[in-house]
Amino acid sequence: MSSAPSDASRLLGSRIREERQRFAINQMELADLAGLHFTNLGKIERGQANPSLHTILRIAGALDLNPAVLLDGMTADMLPDRPHKVTVADLIRAREQGDQPL
Template identity: 85%
Template sequence: MSSVHSDAARVLGARIRDERHRFAINQMELAELAGLHFTNLGKIERGQANPSLHTILRIAGALNVNPAVLLDGLSADMLPDRPHKVTVADLIRAREAGEKPTP
């Protein structure tokens, strides 16, 4: 059995599942409306897949919700393999202070 891809994937999947339940449709119905295979949708809902932007837009469109509803509050801090914790704001501050930012 696959594990959760990331906290962000888990939250996104739960939101999609909640929206699907709100409309009282099953995974096969939503997958059909979104142009996906139902097994792929199942993996997304369980947080075991990292859907592409196109897939997120297809799902949001099928659910008739703004994609922002599904993505609100998700951040890079929810990803397990984020290479740097430095943001552009940190980089600019360090540059202005004549320093090199540390990751």
């Protein structure tokens, strides 16, 4: 888990909270349905935890959502300390031009 919440983790948490509240259930109920501890769900909703793929799928399943709904529009630019801003397209373009992008 990263020490500083990322924009991506805050957005994911906000979307999960909104969906949970839409169904008028509390964190303990959703956590139970998803097979999580409620304190872990709370951290996720506050953007203080980076859930694994399995956890995202469990939460989406419990909310009867396609997990893509929770992740829609998120990009790598929302992550802290991204080591490279170079994309595969940039790499291929640089190779074609004989440059070293990294």
